[in-house]
Amino acid sequence: xxxxxxxxxxxxxFGSFTANDNLNFDVYQGEIFGFLGANGAGKTTAxxxxxxxxxxxxxxxxxxxYDIYKETEKIKRNIGYMSQKFSLYExxxxxxxxxxxxxxxxxxxxxxxxxxxxxxxNLDIESSKDSLIGSLPLGWKQKLAFSVAxxxxxxxxxxxxxxxxxxxxxxxxxxxxxxxxxxRGITVFVTTHYMDEAEYCNRVSIMNDGRIEALDTxxxxxxxxxxxxxxxxxxxxxx
Amino acid sequence: MKTIFYVIQKEFIQVKRNKVMLRMxxxxxxxxxxxxxxxxxxxLKNVNIFLVDKDMSSTSRxxxxxxxxxxxxxxxxxxxxxxxxxxxxxxxxxxxxxxIPQGFGxxxxxxxxxxLQLLVNAIDGQAAQLGYSYAAxxxxxxxxxxxxxxxxxxxxxxxxxxxxxxxxxxxxxxDYKWYMAPGVLSLLVTLIGLFLSGMSLVKEKxxxxxxxxxxxxxxKIHFLVGKLIxxxxxxxxxxxxxxxxxxxxxxxxxxxxxGLVFGFSxxxxxxxxxLGLFVSTLADTQQxxxxxxxxxxxIFILMSGIFTSVESMPKWAQFIDEANPVYHFMRIMxxxxxxxxxxxxxxxxxxALCILGFTFLSLAVWRYRKTA
Numbered sequence: 001x002x003x004x005x006x007x008x009x010x011x012x013x014f015g016s017f018t019a020n021d022n023l024n025f026d027v028y029q030g031e032i033f034g035f036l037g038a039n040g041a042g043k044t045t046a047x048x049x050x051x052x053x054x055x056x057x058x059x060x061x062x063x064x065x066y067d068i069y070k071e072t073e074k075i076k077r078n079i080g081y082m083s084q085k086f087s088l089y090e091x092x093x094x095x096x097x098x099x100x101x102x103x104x105x106x107x108x109x110x111x112x113x114x115x116x117x118x119x120x121x122n123l124d125i126e127s128s129k130d131s132l133i134g135s136l137p138l139g140w141k142q143k144l145a146f147s148v149a150x151x152x153x154x155x156x157x158x159x160x161x162x163x164x165x166x167x168x169x170x171x172x173x174x175x176x177x178x179x180x181x182x183x184r185g186i187t188v189f190v191t192t193h194y195m196d197e198a199e200y201c202n203r204v205s206i207m208n209d210g211r212i213e214a215l216d217t218x219x220x221x222x223x224x225x226x227x228x229x230x231x232x233x234x235x236x237x238x239x
Numbered sequence: 240m241k242t243i244f245y246v247i248q249k250e251f252i253q254v255k256r257n258k259v260m261l262r263m264x265x266x267x268x269x270x271x272x273x274x275x276x277x278x279x280x281x282x283l284k285n286v287n288i289f290l291v292d293k294d295m296s297s298t299s300r301x302x303x304x305x306x307x308x309x310x311x312x313x314x315x316x317x318x319x320x321x322x323x324x325x326x327x328x329x330x331x332x333x334x335x336x337x338x339i340p341q342g343f344g345x346x347x348x349x350x351x352x353x354x355l356q357l358l359v360n361a362i363d364g365q366a367a368q369l370g371y372s373y374a375a376x377x378x379x380x381x382x383x384x385x386x387x388x389x390x391x392x393x394x395x396x397x398x399x400x401x402x403x404x405x406x407x408x409x410x411x412x413x414d415y416k417w418y419m420a421p422g423v424l425s426l427l428v429t430l431i432g433l434f435l436s437g438m439s440l441v442k443e444k445x446x447x448x449x450x451x452x453x454x455x456x457x458x459k460i461h462f463l464v465g466k467l468i469x470x471x472x473x474x475x476x477x478x479x480x481x482x483x484x485x486x487x488x489x490x491x492x493x494x495x496x497x498g499l500v501f502g503f504s505x506x507x508x509x510x511x512x513x514l515g516l517f518v519s520t521l522a523d524t525q526q527x528x529x530x531x532x533x534x535x536x537x538i539f540i541l542m543s544g545i546f547t548s549v550e551s552m553p554k555w556a557q558f559i560d561e562a563n564p565v566y567h568f569m570r571i572m573x574x575x576x577x578x579x580x581x582x583x584x585x586x587x588x589x590x591a592l593c594i595l596g597f598t599f600l601s602l603a604v605w606r607y608r609k610t611a
Binding site for chain 1: 243244245246248249252253256257387446447448450452453454455456457537609610611
């Protein structure tokens with residue numbers, strides 16, 4: 001399988017504090033890679049480095065085959081990102097947000113219109129196309145933010161705690177969207193601290209104090225730590 | 240290049256949706272032009288005089304009438320005690336105390352010589368000077384007429400006299416509003432440009448949308464240019480609006496070329512907006528931006544020469560002013576609008592604005608980082 005993310009000896013320090021301490025892992029084409037850890041374990045820091053929002057202190061990182069130091073802008077053409085903080089324009093409508101981000105990625109108006117129709121139909125919000133984002137419920141916003149993040153068909157999409165603060169039903173629906181994205185061949189890199197969501201991932205890594213303590217499929221991890229579910233695995237490792 | 244267009248489009252929609260900003264864009268020019276231009280006047284209109292007439296002669300009364308007849312003076316109060324006058328000065332109720340000593344009329348006739356005392360409240364030195372010299376000229380005039388009356392001459396003439404006939408150029412009526420209007424217009428353009436651009440980038444930081452942009456392949460120069468252009472357009476709109484008010488309310492003559500006014504405004508705005516964006520890259524919240532831009536605005540305005548002549552500032556201050564874009568822009572506006580100066584008269588200002596604009600824009604581009 002093709003590696004879309006390669007991380008070797010990644011270190012990120014803020015002053016004397018080490019947020020990422022020698023991380024090593026690969027992510028393969030088309031998988032859902034779960035990035036778990038307690039608050040402050042260094043998940044978001046590592047993800048921001050992979051997205052080119054922050055530069056590492058040392059180590060080698062390749063995303064979709066490009067070097068994180070020299071080819072940041074090429075990487076940005078091939079990734080999508082959904083941050084913890086909701087980040088579509090609240091004072092623009094759904095259609096205007098799509099038009100703006102499509103414009104930046106160089107999607108032609110004709111292409112955009114076709115894809116927009118599919119998107120709206122998929123989320124069942126065709127009638128709200130001209131509503132301001134700010135007026136929508138949180139669950140809608142998050143589904144929209146995800147759909148916009150993969151609107152330009154990136155190779156990899158990074159999701160930073162995408163489902164925090166929404167109800168279980170919306171979370172379930174959100175994961176349906178994630179599965180659809182992987183069906184289209186998009187690799188999903190997701191951080192979360194909901195352990196039931198960890199079960200949905202193909203492979204998970206568990207971080208603690210800036211280090212990766214475990215990395216395997218949920219089944220193997222449960223076997224290895226003789227745990228009933230991921231919750232127990234996580235508690236055993238993070239303790 | 241097309242991405243610039245999408246950024247511009249987005250910015251305009253956001254301005255359109257922002258009711259507060261829309262109101263500001265319309266109200267600021269009206270308020271500034273109609274209130275500031277009238278209020279910021281040095282015209283001496285009304286000086287209150289406290290009269291202490293200890294003489295009570297026909298001469299002293301005639302002098303009082305003469306002062307009262309002048310449009311500048313009002314005799315507010317009279318008393319025989321100069322201390323009352325001093326109290327009035329302290330209370331700020333009167334601006335001047337005129338003491339006519341006992342025997343003033345008699346001395347004038349008998350000795351051809353008499354003294355008056357004029358106490359002027361000089362907290363505001365400039366107003367005091369002006370008030371004093373107006374009063375002195377009324378008294379001088381009175382003096383001349385009295386001599387002429389008594390000596391029976393048609394009018395007293397010094398044996399040799401040089402008559403100066405002066406004409407005031409460019410503002411023949413000495414209308415202070417004409418001087419203030421281009422200055423206030425400059426402030427208007429500065430205020431709109433600096434605040435709008437300062438706010439817009441930091442707002443994206445506060446809302447987190449900047450992160451989303453930073454993971455896109457957008458080039459930062461495209462992003463910044465796309466952000467600048469809408470604000471140039473809005474500021475030019477406000478300039479045109481302000482000019483219309485000046486033209487129709489103050490009958491401000493626009494002697495020079497409007498093309499030059501707007502051309503220089505574009506050049507100036509690029510610098511000011513660059514400064515706004517630069518401040519915005521340094522700050523994390525809108526409050527911080529407000530605070531810093533307010534600081535710059537204060538210094539820029541007080542040193543711009545809108546109220547005080549830059550030529551009378553100390554040499555070092557004039558030297559610093561070369562780095563003040565408002566100073567250059569205000570000169571340009573006054574020179575072009577009131578005098579009709581052409582481009583060749585404004586080479587110095589042109590070069591200064593180019594250098595400042597380039598510096599501010601470069602700082603903004605350099606400081607705005609997609610990768611922290």
